Amino acid sequence: MTVPVTRKDLMIVNMGPHHPSMHGVLRLILTLDGEDVIDCEPILGYLHRGMEKIAENRTILQYLPYVTRWDYLATMFTEAITVNAPEKLENVQVPQRASYIRVIMLELSRIASHLLWLGPFMADIGAQTPFFYIFRERELIYNLFEAATGMRMMHNYFRIGGVAADLPYGWIEKCFDFCDYFLTGVVEYQKLITRNPIFLERVEGVGIIGGEEAVNWGLSGPMLRASGIQWDLRKVDNYECYNEFDWEIQWQKEGDSLARYLVRIGEMKESIKMIQQALEGIPGGPYENLEVRRFDRAKNSEWNDFAYRFKSKKPSPNFELSKQELYARVEAPKGELGIYLIGDNSVFPWRWKIRPPGFINLQILPELVKRMKLADIMTILGSIDIIMGEVDR
Amino acid sequence: MENDHLQNYLSDWLVKYELVHRSLGFDSRGIETLQIKVEDWDSIAVIFYVYGYNYLRSQCVYDVAPGGFLGSVYHLTKIQYGTYNPEEVCIKVFVPRKNPRIPSVFWIWRSADFQERESYDMLGISYENHPRLKRILMPESWIGWPLRKDYITPNFYEIQDAR
Numbered sequence: 001m002t003v004p005v006t007r008k009d010l011m012i013v014n015m016g017p018h019h020p021s022m023h024g025v026l027r028l029i030l031t032l033d034g035e036d037v038i039d040c041e042p043i044l045g046y047l048h049r050g051m052e053k054i055a056e057n058r059t060i061l062q063y064l065p066y067v068t069r070w071d072y073l074a075t076m077f078t079e080a081i082t083v084n085a086p087e088k089l090e091n092v093q094v095p096q097r098a099s100y101i102r103v104i105m106l107e108l109s110r111i112a113s114h115l116l117w118l119g120p121f122m123a124d125i126g127a128q129t130p131f132f133y134i135f136r137e138r139e140l141i142y143n144l145f146e147a148a149t150g151m152r153m154m155h156n157y158f159r160i161g162g163v164a165a166d167l168p169y170g171w172i173e174k175c176f177d178f179c180d181y182f183l184t185g186v187v188e189y190q191k192l193i194t195r196n197p198i199f200l201e202r203v204e205g206v207g208i209i210g211g212e213e214a215v216n217w218g219l220s221g222p223m224l225r226a227s228g229i230q231w232d233l234r235k236v237d238n239y240e241c242y243n244e245f246d247w248e249i250q251w252q253k254e255g256d257s258l259a260r261y262l263v264r265i266g267e268m269k270e271s272i273k274m275i276q277q278a279l280e281g282i283p284g285g286p287y288e289n290l291e292v293r294r295f296d297r298a299k300n301s302e303w304n305d306f307a308y309r310f311k312s313k314k315p316s317p318n319f320e321l322s323k324q325e326l327y328a329r330v331e332a333p334k335g336e337l338g339i340y341l342i343g344d345n346s347v348f349p350w351r352w353k354i355r356p357p358g359f360i361n362l363q364i365l366p367e368l369v370k371r372m373k374l375a376d377i378m379t380i381l382g383s384i385d386i387i388m389g390e391v392d393r
Numbered sequence: 394m395e396n397d398h399l400q401n402y403l404s405d406w407l408v409k410y411e412l413v414h415r416s417l418g419f420d421s422r423g424i425e426t427l428q429i430k431v432e433d434w435d436s437i438a439v440i441f442y443v444y445g446y447n448y449l450r451s452q453c454v455y456d457v458a459p460g461g462f463l464g465s466v467y468h469l470t471k472i473q474y475g476t477y478n479p480e481e482v483c484i485k486v487f488v489p490r491k492n493p494r495i496p497s498v499f500w501i502w503r504s505a506d507f508q509e510r511e512s513y514d515m516l517g518i519s520y521e522n523h524p525r526l527k528r529i530l531m532p533e534s535w536i537g538w539p540l541r542k543d544y545i546t547p548n549f550y551e552i553q554d555a556r
Contacts, residue, residue, distance in 0.1 A: 044507075048530040052515075053540055088422060215447050215472050218504020231472055236479065326422060327451065327468055327483070340453050340466065353453040363506045392530060 010038055015377075017046050023120065023381065024388025035373050040366045044359075047392035055352035060086055060160060060319055063352075068154040070354065070390040074113035076105045077332040078390075079158040084239065085328040085339040086160055089321060097285040098162035099241045104175070104278045105148070105157065106240070106330075107271040111182070112141045113333035114264045121261070121382035122193065125202050130193065137185050140178050147171055160319055162288035172279050179272050179279075186269055194265070203257045207368045207380040210255060217364045221335030221357055222263040223384065227255035233331035245277045257383035264385075267333070320347055327355075334358055334385050354393055358386035424468075426483045434486050435496040441469060442501050446482065448472045449502035454512040459542040462487040463516055465495055488518060497523035515540035 011032045017025040025046035031039040051070065055063055060082065067082045068075040080102060087094065094102075115138050119131040142152040148167050149155035157164050193199055209219070214227040224231050232249045234242040250266035252259035321343030329338035335357025344350035361384050368380050429437050446469040454465045467484045486495055497520035499505045509520045510529040517538035520526055527533060537544055 045528075045530040045532065050539065212447075216503045218449050218502065218508075229472060230474075327424070328422075329450075336450070338451055340451060340468070342455060351453075351455040353451070353455070355451040355453070359507055359511075360504055363504065 023386060024391075026381075026386070026388055026391075028377070028381075030369075030374075030377070032374060037369045037372055037374060037377065040369045040377070042362060042365055044362075044388075044392055047388045049393065051393040052352055052354060055349060057348055059347040064156050064158070065154065068156070070356065070393060071113075071332065071334065071337070071358075071387055072153065072389050073116045073387060074109045074333050075153060075155060076102075076109035076157070077330055077337055079155070080106055081328060081330045081332075081337050081339050083158040083160050084330065085326060085341045086319065086321060086343075088328050089324055089326045089341060089343055090319075092161050094162055094240075095286045095288070096241070096283045098287045100278050100282045101163050101167060101287060102158065103240050103242065103245075104275055104282075105145075105163075107275045107278070108141055108144065108175075110333045111268050111271050112138055114268050115141075117264060117333070117382075117385045118189070118261075121385075122199075124378040124382045125199065127193075127199070130189065133185075133189070137182060140181070144171070144175060144178060147174070159288060162286070164288075166287045172282070175275065175279055179276050182272055183269070186265065186272075190265070194262075200258065202375075202379055203261065203383075206257045206372065206376050207383060208254065208256045209364065209368065214255070217367075218360045219335065219364065220360070221332065221385075222260050222267065223335065223361055223364075225249065225251040226259035226263045228253045233329060233336055237329065239330065242274075244281070245274050247274050247277075257379050260383045260385075264333075320345060321349055329355070332357055334387065334390070335361055337390075354390070356390040356393065358384075358388075358391040362386050362391060424481050424483050426485065428485050428487065431486055431488055431495055435498070438496075438498045438501050441482075441484075445471045445473070446480075447502075449498070449504045449508075450481075452498075452505055452508040452512065454516045454518055454540075456516065456540070456542045457487065460490070462489060463493050463518055463541075464488075465512060465518060467498070493518040494521055495519075496521050497526075499523050514538075517541065 013030045013032055015028040015030060017027045027043040027046070029041045029043065030037055049069075051066060054066060058066070064079060064082060067078040070078045086092070115134040119134040122128075122130040145155055146152050148171055149157040149164070209217075209223065209227050211228040214224050215229060219227075220231070228251065230249050230251050233239075235249060247270050250263050250270060252262055321341070323343055323345050325340070325342040327338055327340045329336050331337075336355070337357055338355035340351070340353040340355065341349055342351040365381065365384065369377050372380065448470045450468040450470050452465070452467050454463060457464050465486045465488070467486075468481065469484065470479050470481045472479065488495055493516075495518055497505065497509055499509065499520075500522065506523075507529060509523055510526060512518055513520060513523075513526055514528045514530050515538060528535060531539065537547070
């Protein structure tokens with residue numbers, strides 16, 4: 001009778017592009033030695049749609065429906081950066097009311113994104129219930145968005161110079177109700193998750209990144225702040241009107257997955273604070289920049305007369321980008337979302353480079369899983385918070 | 394935040410140490426832009442790292458003109474404790490189209506890992522000393538450099554009227 005000999009080679013396992021989790025189509029080729037991970041190689045590109053090449057042939061207004069498909073859980077940020085980049089390039093002023101509306105939408109979108117990060121994170125660890133709880137709150141946010149913009153997820157709401165339409169009557173009161181309800185919801189999550197000993201066992205001390213290492217790997221967003229670096233673009237760059245609100249940067253020192261979880265929960269609470277301050281202080285006024293600026297190539301053209309100045313209220317279809325370049329960025333919930341825009345004296349950009357936070361944050365995954373067990377991969381991958389729509393573009 | 398007084402701080406510092414570079418002025422937000430030659434890039438990159446620029450924010454490539462050069466752009470920032478007005482610089486390295494090779498900065502700033510792979514994938518600039526330079530977004534067997542301006546999509550036929 002033959003006795004089977006235990007083979008001592010390394011095993012190569014493929015966590016294929018389809019898997020039951022909401023990260024998307026990410027393929028990991030793992031080299032395992034028993035239960036320890038020796039190496040991990042992520043393979044991307046399953047959702048590559050050529051967004052950058054398409055952008056070279058679309059005007060900004062035509063391109064706006066595409067951008068919500070990068071990060072389809074925090075759609076307002078993608079639209080915000082698409083609109084901020086030409087605004088900064090051409091120095092277009094945004095009215096105060098529009099800026100406040102944008103901040104409210106962005107913070108609601110940040111809460112929505114962190115909620116939909118929390119659900120699959122817990123589901124990967126094994127707890128299936130929070131996955132359903134988050135959708136309850138996310139439905140409320142969807143209802144608010146649908147009332148204001150017309151679409152639950154892929155709102156085509158931001159425009160160069162403001163927003164597309166003003167908030168409907170009664171929206172502000174509904175939003176206040178949502179904020180009050182959500183604070184009790186966060187308390188519920190904390191009772192269920194944060195002091196849960198099983199959760200802490202799975203998550204504490206897993207995937208530790210030091211501060212300097214995080215900066216060297218180019219991380220941004222909650223990953224950087226969980227490692228002790230207080231870097232938040234809303235405070236550093238002072239875009240929109242974030243400097244008029246009173247809020248703190250959420251950060252932790254340890255750099256493990258638990259720290260990232262606490263940073264994101266803290267950010268949700270800070271977002272509610274900001275939304276409440278913005279709703280109380282929202283000014284009246286226009287929601288869009290109504291001035292039309294036409295390049296006066298012909299000096300005394302009739303299109304520059306007073307009669308035509310306010311006629312066409314939406315400047316975007318003929319919005320020409322001058323021949324300059326710019327790197328604009330926003331603090332998306334996943335990290336720093338940036339656009340490097342090179343204009344050409346035409347309505348199409350010459351180069352539209354998207355700097356996706358998920359793409360850059362994913363680079364550190366092979367380093368982090370090197371000495372971990374197989375089960376920790378899902379914890380680490382979940383805590384990095386990637387979404388393949390923007391990783392692959 | 395725009396720099397209110399647009400001065401070539403970094404360019405002056407580099408001139409003081411006699412490092413060959415060319416200042417390309419300022420971009421739309423007032424960020425200094427410098428051009429570095431390909432041969433000097435690896436040594437100057439180390440100098441920047443030592444000077445304090447520890448955060449490679451974004452690395453991208455673009456096609457300067459059809460038939461002309463390819464440009465590789467690096468945005469560097471200093472992240473320090475407690476400053477809210479970080480110093481930033483934008484560095485461009487131009488290579489000719491025929492044989493585009495640039496030294497990789499992976500060993501200095503780890504965040505260039507996937508970004509240089511994507512630059513290789515999209516425009517064909519090969520980065521020397523990069524540990525795993527292969528295609529990342531396109532399938533590995535793809536031929537051609539998609540983001541070049543003279544790229545022709547294979548098997549793409551537009552519907553035309555038969556005349």
